[in-house]
Amino acid sequence: MIRPVAVIGAGPYGLSTAAHLRARGIPVRVFGSPMVSWREHMRAGMLLKSTPVASNIDAPQPGHDLIDFCADTGERRYESDWDLVPVEIFARYGQWFADKLLPDLERVRVVSVDRAGAGRDGFELKLDSGEQFTARAVVVATGLSGLARLPRELAAATSDGLSATGPFSHAAQHRDVSRFAGQDVIVIGAGQSALENAVLMAEAGAASVRVVARSRGAVAFGDAPDRQSRLRPESPFGRAWSLYGLTYHATHVRRLPAPARHYLVRRVLGPLGAWWLRDRFTAGRIQVTDGRRVVRARVEDGRPVLTLSGGQGAGRELSADHVMAATGYRMDVAALGFLGHELRTALSVSRGAPRLDAGYGSSVPGLYFTGLAAAASFGPVMRFVCGTEYASPRVARAVEVR
Template sequence: MPSMIHPVAVIGAGPVGLAAAAHLVQRGLPVRIFEAGETVAAHVRDWGHVQLFTPWAYALDAAARALLERSGWRAPEPEIYPTGHELVARYLEPLAATPEIRDVLETDARVVAISRRGTDKVTSREREARPFSLRVADGAGRQRQVLASAVIDTSGTWGTPNPLGADGLAAEGEEAAIGRIAYGIPDVLGHDRGTYAGKATVVVGAGHSAANVLLDLARLAEEVPGTSLIWATRGTDLSRVYGGGAADQLAARGTLGTRLHALVTQGTIQLETGFAVAAVRDIEGRLVLESEAQSRLGPVDRIVVATGQRPDLSLTRELRVELDPWLESARALGPMIDPNLHSCGSVPPHGHRELSHPEPGFYIAGIKSYGRAPTFLMMTGYEQVRSIAAALAGDRAAADDVHLVLPETGVCTVDREAPAPASCCAPKPEVKSCCGTAA
C-alpha cells in the first residue's frame, strides 16, 4: 500500500469515479476528484435522453448511497429505469453535493498527463517512493502540478469514439464530412430533432447505442414524412444486439432488441450487414458510404457512427501500464471479456489485483478498464472501486473478497471456431452474464 502523504487522485466524476471517492471517504483516505467537464457526469449528460436498461436497483453504489442517506436523501424506486438525465439529477448531483465529496471535487480540471515526480518511465530506482505527478489543465489551458499517493483513472471512453472506418482508422473522406456525422447517441427526438427530421440517415454499428438511435429514428419517421433510415453493420451475426427478449433479466435490454428486430423484419429499417466502411463520398451534396468490397450505400444526408469507444492512452505514456494487446483493457481482463470469443459468457469477479499495473498505486477502473470491449455494466465498476479502495486502505481481506452478480442476458453466442467459456450459459452461482452497457 502506498504511503498516504498525498491524497488519492480520482480522474473523472461520473458514476464510477464518484463511487470510488465515496469508498475512499468511507475508509478515511484523503481524496481529490478531477472532472474535465464543467459539471459532474459530463459524459452521462451527453446521452442523458437515453433510458438505461439498468434499473435503479443496479445503478446505485453502496458507499455512495450511505453518504447520501446521511443527508436525508431517499433512493428512487428500485425497479424503475432512469434516463441518463434522471441518473444525474436524482443520484450523481446530490452525491457530488454531499460535504464529503463537494469539498474534494474540482470541475473544469482535465488531467492531461500522469508521471512520477522527478523521474520518467525508464527509471526504476526508488520509483515507488515517489508520488504521482498529475498535470491538470483548466478550461483556458493553464496547467498545474498535483501530487498524489495513488491514482484511480475512471475517466471513461465516451470522449474518444471509434472512427467510421472498419479498419479502426478514419474512413477516407470522414474528416471532410465531419459536419454531417454524429458519434454516439444523438438526441434525435429532442435537441437534434431538426437535424434528422425529413432526412435520410445511415446508422453504423451493431451495439446498444446503435439500437437506441435506430429506435428513435424509426419513431421520428412515423411522425415526419420523408424521414428514412438505413442500418449498416460490419458483421452478420446480430444476436448480441437483438438479445434474449423475455429471457433477459434486464427487461428493458430485452425489449430494446425485440423492438429493433421487429422494425427490421417489417422493413421500417433497411438493414445492410457485412458492410465494412472504407470511405465517405460527397456526391452532389449528399453522402455515400463505400465498403471495402466497393459496394455503395446511400445517398443519405446524415451519418451516425455508433461503433463504440476506445480508451485515451495518452494520459499514461510515462507510467508502467500493462494492457491487453488488442482490447486495450486491463491485461488480466482481456481473456474474460474478449468479444472475439463470446458475446455473453461471464465476467468472473475481479478487483484490485486484476486492475493493477506494474506501476504500484495506479489503477484503471470503470468502463475504461474494459478498453474497447462493449460489455461493461456500472455495477461492475462499483465492485472494482470498492476492492481498490480496500486495497489502498490496507484491508487485503476485503479487497480480495470480490463478488460480481450480473443479470442474465438470455442469449449466448460464441465464436464457432473457439471453445465456449466454461461458464457461458451455465454461470457460477455468483456470476451471471457480462452482456450490456450502462446505456
Template sequence: MAKEKIVQRNSIDAQYDVVVVGAGPYGLSVAAHLLAYGLNIAVFGKTLELWRNHMPDGMFLRSHWWASHLSDPHNLWSFERFFQEASHQACYPVPINTFIDYALWFQQQAVSNVDETYVSTVERHDERFVVRLVDGRHVYSSAIVMAPGLSYYAHRPAEYAHLPPELLSHSVDHGDLHRFQGKHVVVVGGGQGAIEYAALLHEAGASVHVVARHPIFWLAPDRSSERSLFEQILAPNAGIAPGWKNWALEYLPYLFYRFPQHTKNKFIRNHYVPAASDWLRERIIGRVNLYESHLISKVDEAGGRAQVVLSDGSKITADHVMLATGYHADISRLPMLHPSLLRQIQTNQGSPLLSPWFESSVPGLYFVGFTALRAFGPLYRFVVGCKAAAPRVTRAIMRQTGAGK
C-alpha cells in the first residue's frame, strides 16, 4: 500500500521523492495526496504539535466543522465520517479537542507513519535537497514541502522586547493558562485570539485587561443553518464566512493569485480586520476590563511587575503582558532553512514569492498554509484551504519528479 512508503526511523542516507516538513493540517493533507499517487515520501514533525501543545483546553474553532476537513484525494477521511465513527457529535462552535481528535484520526488513516523527529536543516546540493534531522540522520529528496506551524511566525512587536520573559509572552506560547490564576494579565490585541484568550484567562482565575487599538468588532451571530434561500443568494455560505468574496476565495481558490501584489495586500488588509465571534461576547462583557481604542504608550518593569501606561494616561500594574498580536509570515524565522538556501529564495516582506503551484524561486521547494497567505490569499489562514493546496502541490510534484508513473 502507498502509506507503507513513509520513511522508517532507522533509515540512513535514504532517498525520497518528497519530504514534508510539518505534520499539521496542511502537512498531513499534502502527504495524504502524495501517498495516494504512490510517491515515496517522508513526513517529519510532531503531529498536530501547535494544536496539542500551544492551544489551551477550552478553545473553540472559529470555523464550522464542515469547513475544517483535512484533505485526501478521495474524501475518505472527512470530519463527517469521523463523527459517524467516533463518539463526538457535530456542533458549533467546535471544541479544539474535537478537532484534534479528528485530525489525529485522519493521520492514522491516511498518513500512518509520521516520523516525529524534528528537522535540523534543509539544504540544496546540486539538484536535490539534503534534510538533516536532530537525531543525526540525514535523507535526500527531490522536493520539499514546507508546512511550518504558526508558532514560528508569532508577531512580537519590538516595543515590548525589553521586558523579561517572565513578564511577557505571546499567546502561542501557552498550552495551559492555569499558571495565571490570581494574577493580573494585560492582553494586547482585539481579534479572535485576544478575546478568546482573555475569556480563558478569566475562567482560569486571572484578572484580565484587554487593550485593543480599535473597538472590538463582534461578528454577527451564526445563522448558517437557518438562513433563507434569498439570504444565501445575497451572501452564500462559505468556509471563512458568508459572502460572495469568501465563496470565490474557496471555490475559485487560485484566482486571488492572479492579482498584482499591491492589490492582494490591500484586500487582505481591508477585508480581514481583527474580529471576535459572537459566542465569546457573554464570556467577556462585564467579566474582563476592556480598553478599546487604546494604545500602550509605555511599559516598563518595576518591582518584578509590568507597569503599563495607556494612551489616555491611565495605568495598569500587571503580573504579565500577553501579546495576542497575530502572526507575520517571515521565512527567515524558520530555523531549519539553511542560510545558503534562504539566500536563494526570493521574498516579499518576508514571504516567499510563489508560483501558481506554491513553488518558490528554488525549484522543488514548496510552501503551504499560512506562509502562502500573501500569494494566495486569506483562505490559507484556515484549515479549509487544505483542499485547494494539497492537490495543487501534488500535481506539480508529480510533473517535476516524474514519480508515480
C-alpha cells in the first residue's frame, strides 16, 4: 500500500503545497476547511494589504492566479497595483483554487500526529472522523490558527481569558466589528491590523477609537504606487533592493544569525499601514497615544482600564468599553496541540519556531513546515501569500526526493 503525504491546513500555503505535491505524482491527502481563517477570522470589509499580483496562490501550472479566478467566475478583474482586493473575494478565490486542483480535499480535523510504531517509518495520524492512517511525510501548513500574540498584561487581566464579548479581546476573535457602535474602544498595536480595525470600528459608529502604540511616531503608512522610485527593483511589496532580496532569495536568509532573522520577520513591512488607509484613518478622527506601553490591565466597574508607561506622564490610565489587541501572531510549536509530545520535544526550535533546512524540513525527518512557521528560517516573505511561489515547489521537491 502506498502511503500518502499528509498536508495539514487548507489555507493558501496548504493548498499550494498540496497542488505541487500532486503535480509531481505524489499521493497526498489535505485536511482542513478551505480558507477558514480568511472566511471566519478576518474582518468583514477588510481589504488585502498586498497588491493583486502579490495575492496569487502559487500553482504548478498556469491558469490559477487571482485574475484567472476573476475571468472564470465573472468577478471584477483585480490586476492593477491600484486595485484593492476585498478579503471576501480572496477567500472565494482560495475556495475556487481548491475546487479546481484539490477536489478531494477532506474537511476534517487532524486530532493527533505521532511517529509510527516501532520498526515503521512515517507518522500515525488520527482524524476527528475516527479514522487512523499512516503517512510517509507530514506538511504542517496551519497558518495563524492558535498563534495570536497577546501582551502578557492583557492575558493576566481576567481569569475568564479573552473573548470577543468580554472586556479584552484579540483582533482574530472578531469577524464583524459593528457591535462596537456607540462604544469607546482602545486598540493596541500599530500595524495594518490595528489601524484597519480602528478605521472599521470608527466607520461602524464607535463613539471613540484610540490606538495605543509602544513606539513614538509609530503610526505610519506606506507609499502609493506612483510615489515609489523606479530606480529600484520591483517586488510584490514595492520597489526596494531589500524587499527584492527577501522575496526572491529567501534561502540566503537562512544563513543569517538567528537574531538577525527574527529581527527581519518582526520589522520588515511592519508595523505599517497600507497607503490607501491613510485618508480613512484621518477621516475617522482616531486618537493616537504613542510612545507608551501597557504595564498593567484590570477591569473596574465592568470596564477595562490600562496603565501606561513611557514618556512624560508615566502611569497614565486609560479606560474604555473594550480593549482590542491587534498585536499580531507569533509562531510557537507548543501551540500546535495536534503534534504528539514526542514530536514537539524532538523538534529543534528557535524562539518557538522550528529550525528548517533548505527544503523546509524540520529536525524530525519527514516533518515539514511552511507558511508563518517557516518565517523564522526564510524571512518575512513567508508571512505573505506570495511566499507560496517560493516555498511550495521547494517543499514538494524535498518530499519527492526523501
